[in-house]
Amino acid sequence: DAKTTQPNSMESNEEEPVHLPCNHSTISGTDYIHWYRQLPSQGPEYVIHGLTSNVNNRMASLAIAEDRKSSTLILHRATLRDAAVYYCILRDVYAGGTSYGKLTFGQGTILTVHP
Amino acid sequence: DTGVSQNPRHKITKRGQNVTFRCDPISEHNRLYWYRQTLGQGPEFLTYFQNEAQLEKSRLLSDRFSAERPKGSFSTLEIQRTEQGDSAMYLCASSLSSGGATDTQYFGPGTRLTVL
Numbered sequence: 001d002a003k004t005t006q007p008n009s010m011e012s013n014e015e016e017p018v019h020l021p022c023n024h025s026t027i028s029g030t031d032y033i034h035w036y037r038q039l040p041s042q043g044p045e046y047v048i049h050g051l052t053s054n055v056n057n058r059m060a061s062l063a064i065a066e067d068r069k070s071s072t073l074i075l076h077r078a079t080l081r082d083a084a085v086y087y088c089i090l091r092d093v094y095a096g097g098t099s100y101g102k103l104t105f106g107q108g109t110i111l112t113v114h115p
Numbered sequence: 116d117t118g119v120s121q122n123p124r125h126k127i128t129k130r131g132q133n134v135t136f137r138c139d140p141i142s143e144h145n146r147l148y149w150y151r152q153t154l155g156q157g158p159e160f161l162t163y164f165q166n167e168a169q170l171e172k173s174r175l176l177s178d179r180f181s182a183e184r185p186k187g188s189f190s191t192l193e194i195q196r197t198e199q200g201d202s203a204m205y206l207c208a209s210s211l212s213s214g215g216a217t218d219t220q221y222f223g224p225g226t227r228l229t230v231l
Contacts, residue, residue, distance in 0.1 A: 032217060036220075041224075042222075042224060043119075043206050043208070043222030043223055043224055043225050044158065044206075044208075044220075044222050045221075045222065046219045046220065046221070049217060085157075087157055091217075101146060101148065101163045101165070101170070101171060101212075102148065102160040102163055102171065102173075103148075103150075103158070103160065103220060104160065105150075105157030105158050105159070106157055107155075107156065107157055108157055
């Protein structure tokens with residue numbers, strides 16, 4: 001799987017928008033961009049994924065650069081519950097055989113939300 | 116449906132003992148994954164089942180580790196002759212997929228193993 005680069009940590013205030021960046025300069029044309037987050041003392045949970053177009057769901061928005069070498073996860077109004085480690089993960093749909101099953105996590109971005 | 120469950124939630128054992136963890140996936144999910152997470156690191160993939168077939172194993176999975184998923188339902192992960200380096204959180208995830216890399220993995224709360 002292609003490598004992603006994220007800042008180690010970011011801080012935000014409650015009720016403000018948060019933009020979490022991810023660089024993936026070696027992304028291939030068949031890589032999907034997935035975001036998961038891990039709240040303290042819990043297993044990771046899915047946030048959002050996309051391929052080329054920007055995506056929105058009830059949790060967040062995903063903005064993908066035109067060249068796909070970077071993406072940004074947007075939390076529109078951060079709450080204290082959004083404090084977590086956010087992981088940006090690339091998954092190759094054509095990794096061959098069954099290799100596309102696994103998620104390859106990096107160290108992620110620790111998001112701190114201040115009241 | 117209450118999501119992915121894992122038992123036990125915590126396990127403390129002495130070096131050299133065998134331990135077994137259980138994962139109950141979301142019903143009808145055909146894929147089941149095991150990951151290991153050490154403090155301050157992201158989860159690392161260990162192994163993956165499609166129904167009852169174990170289709171991929173990480174190089175991290177030494178011969179002391181074995182996983183099964185009989186009848187494509189629950190799964191067990193056994194560690195034989197535990198070592199202190201095995202201390203970690205062991206996470207299970209499941210997903211429903213007909214192929215491709217867009218399936219959502221649902222994670223359990225994990226089993227925290229401490230080897231003394």
